[in-house]
Amino acid sequence: MRALLALVTDCYGGNGGLAQANRDVFEALAAIVPVDVLPRLAEGVSATPAGVSQRKAPRSRSAYVASAFARAWAGRDRYAAVFCGHLHLAPLAEAIHRSTGLPYWLHLHGIEAWRPPSAFLGTAPSARLVTAVSRYTRRRFLSWSEVDPGRCRLLPDTYDARFAPGPRSRQLVERYGLAGHRVILTVGRLSSSERYKGHDRLIVLMPRILEKVPEALYVIAGGGDDRPYLASVAERCGVSSKVRFIGRVPDEDLPDLYRSSDLYVMPSTGEGFGIVFLEAAACGLPVIGGRLDGSADALRDGLAGTLVDPGNMDELLKAVVGGLQERGAKDVSVFAKPAFAGHARALWGEFFADRSGSAS
Amino acid sequence: MCGIASIYNYHYAAPQIRREDLRVLREHLRHRGPDGEGEWYSDCGRVGLGHRRLSIIDLTDQGAQPCADELSRVVLVFNGEIYNHPELRRELELKGHRFRGRSDTEVLLRLYLEEGDRCWTRLRGMFAVVLWDARERCLKLVRDVHGIKPLYYADDGWRLCAASQVKALVGSRLVSHEKEPAGAAGYFLMGSVPEPFTLFREVRAVEPGQVLTVDERGARYSRRFGSVQGLWTDRPLESGAAPLAQAVRDSVRYHLVSDVPVMIYLSAGVDSRAIAALAVQEKSVSLSGLTLAFDEPGPEAPDESGAAAAFAERIGLAHRTHRLSGADFFASQSAFLDAMDQPTLDGANIYHISRAARLAGYKVALSGVGGDELFAGYPSFRDVPLWAKLLWLPSSIPGAGDVWRRVSPWVRRWLGRGSAKVDGLLSQPRGLTGAYLLKRGLFMPWELPDLLGKEMAVEGLRRLRLPERLSEALRRTGRSDRVRVACLEMCFYLRHQLLRDADWAGMAHGVEVRTPLVDTVLTAQVAALNASGPAPAKADLASAAGLSVDRPKSGFTLPVRRWIESDRALPECKEADRKLGRTQHWSRRWAYAVYRRSAR
Structure with missing residues (x-):
């Protein structure tokens, strides 16, 4: 079964909302596709769940780009697709797509996608799938991007089961x-x-x-x-x-x-x-x-x-x-993990199953 | 012919739909279906289908929509007509299907149950369908190959709303009102809003000949079942090409399927006369002819009523003439522009004749629209290939376009004539697409910043990519200029302007405008004849109907120019005069006035 190469700002070991959102996506997908995470930053060491492996974060931006390219190029037959966890990494994912043919999935978290980033090369990334966390983010992204709206879907954030009612502490x-x-x-x-x-x-x-x-x-x-x-x-x-x-x-x-x-x-x-x-x-x-x-x-x-x-x-x-x-x-509870995971896997099945060799 | 609407809250995070939302959406389509209304909601509370009915076939309650099978496996709403529904019904009955009524809607439902998405190629007619397939848990939105019937949708990522008209979606307040610069830019370039764009960013047209499937993951095109290009190039006719006379007669006969009397919009031109001549030979339905005449005829809108009446008498067709005065025109000007779904340069003619048809008690009319595209009646069939050849070399010279654009206005001023389009002679893409843009172009791209503002113009042109869209329409169309220009005319001018106008302007009065010369079977027959022998032309259409081509091509036009230059014209017309100057061609000033009005 071919794997997913994930280019993210941070993930396991990270504390922010982006790291959490990335972890949620990968834990959902790990049940159907192995995930190989390449973080730009890693604040600490953290265990990864079954099906997910995280590489060491390269020290510099250029080292990150080189590492991502080398990994994608060497593994172009091993990977089914590239996951791009931040719009600012989209030019890298786009370049990898153009040089290796690997399709990519761009995930939008929010405010970064509301206006075209200056570093963004062109406004029509060839992302096979773009997911946005909300309708508002999707609408703002589509207002400047030329991505076909049919390829821009919603994958809202989810929350952990430990957030549940209980007595005051x-x-x-x-x-x-x-x-x-x-x-x-x-x-x-x-x-x-x-x-x-x-x-x-x-x-x-x-x-x-x-x-x-x-x-x-x-x-x-x-x-x-x-x-x-x-x-x-x-x-x-x-x-x-x-x-x-x-x-x-x-x-x-x-x-x-x-x-x-x-x-x-x-x-x-x-x-x-x-x-x-x-x-x-x-x-x-x-x-x-x-x-x-x-x-x-x-x-x-x-x-x-x-x-x-x-x-x-x-x-x-x-x-x-x-x-x-x-x-x-x-x-x-509609936002709880089971629905989120089911939706993420269904999107994978719709857009990438042809390359992963697995059913959704 | 009806108005259809739907809401599907497909995303898992979206709440159930509110019934009042669907009703509001549907009621914005009331004018399309004054004879009844219906609605259906799924048990899960996430899907709603709404319908406004104009009853034409099976006038009983059995023809009401939404239409569901006895187990509610499939529920659909449908706008249009399936002309071959009697033979499909017989075929389905042989397979054991039982029908409650006589409507074509029920035939469509049963055919879908029997064949699934394969059914769309079996239909001869015009259709826009929204159906809920409970077995696959998905909504499907489908339009006929030519795009005769409109269907628009707005997908916000949670919810997909669909309706027969853009104004219904926007008026319902269920969708964003954010402007789509590509729609505005396309309108000024071509005189109509090119699909899939509309003036609103979130609202798009369903692609003709395709199935848009919506399930819990979202909306996507899941199947293409036909295209205009395919009709011209791909489709081998099993029995070979039928004689043209038989093919046209067949199409006219099919388009007469109706339980109510049928009106024929008759001018003195070949298309409508051919339809009338062939229609009167069918005795299946009560027929009448209608001609629009003007109190103030002139060279751009000659009075054809005498010639049309004489022709009708000769073929034994009951006929009436509706005289439209300048006063009538001004009195209805606001209503006309308010009824307009998307801004368009045209539509006044079909609006007024449909109004007259409805006043005479008719709700079905046959129109000759499409004849010029099918039988190469436009000068574009001659000019576009010629211009493409003549301009190829000079357009290849680097910088020639810019130089000419600077020089050309001086030349025009010196000559005292010439359209502003001449400035763009060498600035368009080379080949047929560039020549077509020149031929059909209303404004040139560099004129848009003055009309829309710089930012919107730049953004609109970038998103529209019109030359690329034209090139896309020419892919796999072979080498025949006739076929290539026909594909451009049918996929752009016919689909985006003439057919859209026929729809909204007819439906504004509850009149279904049928188009016997825009028909998949007829197009394929003409394509086959074209491939195997001399290209069928207007003269062949005339002789197929037993007519002589005794007069030059006549349009179906109104003296709009004189009216908009009158003191009684709308404020937007005066604004256009101020903005563009009265020396500009009236069509440009009218286009600007219509846009300003639509942007209010």
């Missing part, structure tokens, strides 16, 4: 001082260059929220260079004591953090999909997201959470106050 409640509060939570990187997640909008809204729900507390989880700015916004609004920055939370603590909160809010304008919505909802939290980006998919057009116009403060206030009174989360 006494340990976390104590650690972060959550007792006696109605906790509004946002999890995400605090980046000054990407202020789209809407932390500042929610901080500005806190005085009005506190008028209606005095015990409200806004907990911001995540590290990054934008914390001083957000702290200054909180101070200016006079809500410093009601906004708590808890820094980056270890991955293993995330389910308990969700379970120890009352409402997940992220009025973002730049989500490719918003996997955190799924994780929060799967842990039993009501969720609120923006309707102008990929969040609409994670919230299933409002079935799995409340969608708001992120710039409309009145609408956001109404949703937050309503959400704090809400009991029980909406069902997001």
Whole structure:
């Protein structure tokens, strides 16, 4: 059975959302096709599941390109296809395709695909399959790319089974001082260059929220260079004591953090999909997201959470106050791994089964 | 002939469909089917089919749609007519199929159940079909080979909505309103929006002669069952070519299958007269002729009513003339442009004659559209190959195109005549495609930034790739110029302009316009005759119908020019005058006015 050569930024050993999304795809495909991962970066060493092997990350960009070419060229009869895990790697996948004939699968995570990247050579990559995590990302990609829309499909993010309802964690409640509060939570990187997640909008809204729900507390989880700015916004609004920055939370603590909160809010304008919505909802939290980006998919057009116009403060206030009174989360199990894996395998079967020598 | 609509929330993450969404979509097609409505939803709640009915065959409830078999294995909605449905029915009955009514829809359903996707090549007619196959758990969208009937879809990655008209999809608010620059660029280059593009990025036309299959993974073309090029080049006729007279007579006879009276749109030209002459020999259905005449005839739109009436009397066809005045035209101008599904340079003629047909109580009409493409009636059949040869050498000289583009406006000014298209003589691709773009071109590519803005024009031309699309249409068409120009005319001008106009303009009044000269069997017969002997021409069509070619080719035109230059013209016409200048050809100003109106 021929294998899949995966060109990704990071995967096993990586901590970010991209690494997780790549791992989810490969674990789904490993049941039907061996996956050979070549990461650009590898932060640590991590075990790979059966059917997936990960190569050592080359030290430099040029070494990565050379390694990818050498591997694809030497293994052009061994590989069925190339998986390209980031749009910025698409020129490499395109070049490999042109020189070896190997078809490639381009996976789009979000904001990177909303505008043509300057380094992108041409706007019509010969990708046999393009998957986008959300309708919004797909639409933005198709607005500049010449890829046939029929070859551009959706493969939404999925979430791990460990995100499930459970009791509040006494340990976390104590650690972060959550007792006696109605906790509004946002999890995400605090980046000054990407202020789209809407932390500042929610901080500005806190005085009005506190008028209606005095015990409200806004907990911001995540590290990054934008914390001083957000702290200054909180101070200016006079809500410093009601906004708590808890820094980056270890991955293993995330389910308990969700379970120890009352409402997940992220009025973002730049989500490719918003996997955190799924994780929060799967842990039993009501969720609120923006309707102008990929969040609409994670919230299933409002079935799995409340969608708001992120710039409309009145609408956001109404949703937050309503959400704090809400009991029980909406069902997001449709995004759980079995459906995701089935869909990923079906796409492989449709587009690449002719080369892999295996049934889908 | 009807309006069809569907919604399929195919992706596993998508919620169930909302019934009110399908109803809203369907009601945007109400004008296409005033006689009834229907809807069907799958048990899984993810598929909905909607229908507006114009009853023509089997006027009872048995002909209602959506149409399902007794086990609901297959459910379909269908727009068009299957002219050979009686013989297909007999064949299916011999195989044990039992029918509830007499409709062609039920025959289509049973034929699909019997033969699956092989059935599409068995159909003689015009059709756009959406069917749900519960056995394969997939939705299929299918159009006839010529693309006579329209079918558009919008796929957002979760949900695929389909409808007979672009305006229904966009008006339903179920699809993105983001503009498609390629659609706008194509319109200005050719005078109609070239498929698969529309003016909206998410909305596309289903490819004629192909099956678009949608399942839980998404939408893809799963089968090509025919093409215009294939009709001209691939299809061996088992029994050899029939005499032309028999082939045309056959097509006319098939196109008369109807349970309601049939109107013939009659001008003084060969195509419509040939159809009328052959139709009156069939006694199967009540027939009448209709000619549009103008209160203010002129050289570009002569009054043909006298000649048409005399001809009708000679062949024993009941006939009436509808006189259209400038006042009528102005009174209906807004309604006409609002009914227009996609901007088009043409359509006023068929809109007004269909209105007259409906007022006379008719809902089926035969039109001579397609005759010029099939029998090489256009000057393009002579000019395009000639221009291609003449321009080959000068176009090969590096830089000649740019130099000529700079010089040509001065030459035109000095001569005091000549179209702006002349500037592009040496700037088009070499060969037939370039010559065709010149012949059929309305504006030249370098004029688009003025009309659309630079960014949209550049993006539109890049996405449209019109020369490449024309070249694609010429692949595997052999060496015959006649066949190659016929393929271009049938795949572009006929499909994107004439047939689209016949559809929306007829359906705006609930009139089904049938096209006996756009027929797969007839095209294959003419192709076979063309391959085995002298190319069939208009004179042969005339003699096949027992006519003499006693007058030069006449179009079916309206004096639109005088009307749009009137003081009573729409504000968009005045805007076009200001934008382009009154010295520009009226068709360019009209095209701009129509586009501005559609972009409101």
